[in-house]
Amino acid sequence: MRAKTIVVLGGGVGGMVAANELSRLAPGNRVVLVERNEQHAFAPSFLWIMTGDRRPAQIQRPLRSLVRPSVDIVHAEVTGVDLDARHVTTDAEALTYDYLVVALGAELATDAIPGLDEGAHTFYSLDGAVALRDALANFDGRSVAVVVAGLPYKCPGAPLEGAMLIRDILGRRRSRENIDIGLYTPEPAPMALAGVELSDMVVSMLAQRDISYHPGCHLTAVDPDARELQFDGKPSAQYDLLVTIPPHRPPGLLRDSGLAGDSGWAPVDRETLETDHENVYALGDAAAVAIPGRWNPEVGLSLPKAGVFAHGQAEVIARRIAADIAGARPTATYGGVGYCMLEAGGGVAGFAHGDFYAEPSPDVRLRPMGRHWHLGKELFERWWLTPFGIRKSLLGLAMRAGARTLGVPDLL
Ligand SMILES: Cc1cc2nc3c(=O)[nH]c(=O)nc-3n(C[C@H](O)[C@H](O)[C@H](O)COP(=O)(O)OP(=O)(O)OC[C@H]3O[C@@H](n4cnc5c(N)ncnc54)[C@H](O)[C@@H]3O)c2cc1C
Known part of the structure; x- marks a missing residue:
């Protein structure tokens, strides 16, 4: 069987997770991650930059250190996507793909x-x-x-x-x-x-x-x-x-390539993250994901744009593509569960979590403020910025155990 090429556009939260998971689940195939920036910055910590609790170097890492060695990283600006020809142009090189994951975020x-x-x-x-x-x-x-x-x-x-x-x-x-x-x-x-x-x-x-x-x-x-x-x-x-x-605003590439819907963002199936184009997926901030609920023109009815959703969607996309390459029917689906720690100052935070796909409308709860939610956010930051290896695995285990003790969804 010919090795497939999977191109991931955008190496932020969703693109990075998608590329890592694809290289793990579909070994022997080529995973290419296209990202303009060499440094990855952890956006939730921008708030701690503002407060003076972090310096910029503490919340940035070279993208290369956070991505599995088997992923090819192309540091370039994506300049065009031709969905019919399955072709991506960048200001460095052109790429042809079998599968495309669009994770270009929001501008x-x-x-x-x-x-x-x-x-x-x-x-x-x-x-x-x-x-x-x-x-x-x-x-x-x-x-x-x-x-x-x-x-x-x-x-x-x-x-x-x-x-x-x-x-x-x-x-x-x-x-x-x-x-x-x-x-x-x-x-x-x-x-x-x-x-x-x-x-x-x-x-x-x-x-x-x-x-x-x-x-x-x-x-x-x-x-x-x-x-x-x-x-x-x-x-x-x-x-x-x-x-x-x-x-x-949505990246202009979505409109230019024909991936954008009326809103300018890329509409996807909320469970499979598939676009209307064969073997083309979109996720995270760039995607428009319709959710259940009562329509409110001030709020809309789309899944919020947040890293927690980009992360979960990327894992589902990787599992679906890996199954398809292996000749199996893709069964992984995204369930819309999300959470967020709400930093309130003084070393305490709240914790909101819930099911955004719940019928008839999202079911989201807010836990009382506590120091542990703030510590959880710090731990997550540390885990996110740790390169692959034993330390990252141990941190992951600690976080899973913490989430179980507090009775909240798995944070990873
Ligand atoms: C202050 C702040 C706090 C936040 N706190 C939280 C939080 O606590 N929890 C949470 O879940 N979310 C949080 N978020 C939101 C979260 O950071 C985003 O929702 C998440 O990063 C979206 O992931 P993504 O992969 O869709 O896009 P991004 O992470 O934005 O990645 C998109 C990538 O595409 C690249 N790119 C775009 N266009 C091109 C191009 N033409 N060529 C090459 N590369 C390109 C960009 O450089 C970028 O790296 C926060 C955001 C901010 C700003």
């Missing part, structure tokens, strides 16, 4: 809102988190606005964590009464897909920290000189320091 579109580029900080990129850390260290103003500038965005918990951690670090230097923190978002409620009960719990978590929550705020423009936020149909708001979750 940050700071240019989509007038004034955002000049006026705003963000912890959604590594450089942004470093600059924000310095701005917070020198901040002597009063009001901080944390603004979700568009939907969808990755990691529904991150803006909440950002606001709570900013409260925590500024609170180490200044009394609470001297600082106003407001969280503005177009959503009707925090983590609205997860239901009213969970949203109410999160609103009270924010209220306990004197963070005002402003739902239904669609940002239309920022005036950096007047330090003013303009919203569609709502009064404008002033700020001294602006922190945004920039609008996200």
Whole structure:
């Protein structure tokens, strides 16, 4: 049997897991991972860069060290995909594939809102988190606005964590009464897909920290000189320091290759992650995954964009492709279970987990705050950034045992 070539586009969370699993499950075949960056940065730790608890070198590793030696890495920009010819072009070399996994993530579109580029900080990129850390260290103003500038965005918990951690670090230097923190978002409620009960719990978590929550705020423009936020149909708001979750846009390659649906993201079958094109899969932030529930135009009905989903989807795709290559019927399916640790400052975190494919709507719970969830997040960070070998396996065993003790889903 001829060895197959599997090309994975994008070596972030999902692409890296897919490539590693494919090389493990389909030995003897060629797995090629195409990624523009030589360094992999662990995005959940951008928040700890902002707080000064991590330095950039501590949360980055060469991609090569995190990927099995049998995976060929091509460090290049993907420039085109021809689905009929099964051909990928990059600015380094061209590749022909038997199977294609599209894991290109989402792009940050700071240019989509007038004034955002000049006026705003963000912890959604590594450089942004470093600059924000310095701005917070020198901040002597009063009001901080944390603004979700568009939907969808990755990691529904991150803006909440950002606001709570900013409260925590500024609170180490200044009394609470001297600082106003407001969280503005177009959503009707925090983590609205997860239901009213969970949203109410999160609103009270924010209220306990004197963070005002402003739902239904669609940002239309920022005036950096007047330090003013303009919203569609709502009064404008002033700020001294602006922190945004920039609008996200789908990679243009999805549209150019014919993989994009109406939303611009790549629609996939939610269980198999297959696109409409034979042997072509998409996952993670780049994919549009429809989930059950009551349609809400403010929230949509798509699986949130988060690393935990990209990770699980990548494992399923690898198992399906490996089965297909072996001549067996692929049976692995993705079940939509996800979780997230919500960092609240002071070394404690909450833990939200649940089934996003549950009928008639997602079934997601929030566990009470605790130090153990924060430690779990630290352990996960360490595991993620550890190269393959005995140490990684031991850390994995410890995490599985911890998850069993706490009665939560397997975190790996
Ligand atoms: C501050 C922050 C906190 C977060 N916290 C959490 C959390 O606690 N839990 C959680 O589950 N998720 C979290 N996330 C979200 C998580 O990081 C993303 O959802 C996840 O990385 C998505 O994985 P992906 O593989 O789809 O995309 P990515 O990991 O973004 O990977 C896409 C890759 O494709 C590459 N690429 C794109 N276009 C090209 C091209 N043309 N040529 C070559 N390479 C290309 C990019 O360089 C990138 O490496 C957080 C995100 C942020 C920003």
